[in-house]
Amino acid sequence: MSLHLNAEVGQIAPTVLLPGDPLRARHIAETFFTDPVQHNDVRGMLGFTGTYKGQPVSVQGTGMGMASAGIYIHELINGYGCQTLVRVGTCGSYHENVHVRDLILAQAACTDSNINNIRFGAKNYAPIADFGLLMRAYQVAQARGLRAHVGNIMSSDTFYQDDPTEYKLWASFGVLGVEMEAAQLYTLAAKFGVRALTVLTVSDHLITREETTAEERQLTFNGMIEVALDAALGTA
Numbered sequence: 001m002s003l004h005l006n007a008e009v010g011q012i013a014p015t016v017l018l019p020g021d022p023l024r025a026r027h028i029a030e031t032f033f034t035d036p037v038q039h040n041d042v043r044g045m046l047g048f049t050g051t052y053k054g055q056p057v058s059v060q061g062t063g064m065g066m067a068s069a070g071i072y073i074h075e076l077i078n079g080y081g082c083q084t085l086v087r088v089g090t091c092g093s094y095h096e097n098v099h100v101r102d103l104i105l106a107q108a109a110c111t112d113s114n115i116n117n118i119r120f121g122a123k124n125y126a127p128i129a130d131f132g133l134l135m136r137a138y139q140v141a142q143a144r145g146l147r148a149h150v151g152n153i154m155s156s157d158t159f160y161q162d163d164p165t166e167y168k169l170w171a172s173f174g175v176l177g178v179e180m181e182a183a184q185l186y187t188l189a190a191k192f193g194v195r196a197l198t199v200l201t202v203s204d205h206l207i208t209r210e211e212t213t214a215e216e217r218q219l220t221f222n223g224m225i226e227v228a229l230d231a232a233l234g235t236a
Ligand SMILES: O=P(O)(O)O[C@H]1O[C@H](CO)[C@@H](O)[C@H]1O
Pocket: 018, 019, 020, 021, 063, 064, 065, 088, 089, 090, 091, 159, 179, 180, 181, 217
């Protein structure tokens, strides 16, 4: 047990998928896991453990934003010994050629968050993905014929920006899209010596304004989940 997770030690698998949405966690468990058991219900932040292609695996909702996700990531690593953490999330696209429903494999994550400023002061840390996980995820996506972009993303503390054109600066430096957790996942994974990757599905587009529904975000981004599971567990 830890402060925000009421699973017993040993009940959570070494490999964990991390969606922001706890209902996406339930969808993943019900759709992809064999014999899923709910391991957490504290604050409604659902978590489940089962097997996928015979391998033990868990999924744990993290909530939205780095302050929330950091709590679950910290407790999964330090309270339960989790070693491989793969975020499966949604994002907004910054580029014309990164379309709604495409995948982004986040090689690195910029951030506007103050959390790493608290850690590093005036110096900037570059949060990056585990290379082995990233390479495998790209290979799995290619084999499945999915459109997957590999590159830099923005992890923001805010969903609604005061300046709606701010994304253009980041886009001009090659940043592909925006979400709200990866920079913290990568930083904590590095701090505690575990592996991490973020796999995203583009749910909306900052240029075209195209967007998906809440139901679609929760229930239908299954390509991303299969890429994450096969990359994390080596089951492709
Ligand atoms: O779909 P999830 O995983 O929640 O990810 C994205 O969606 C939320 C905002 O709607 C933020 O958590 C952002 O990172």
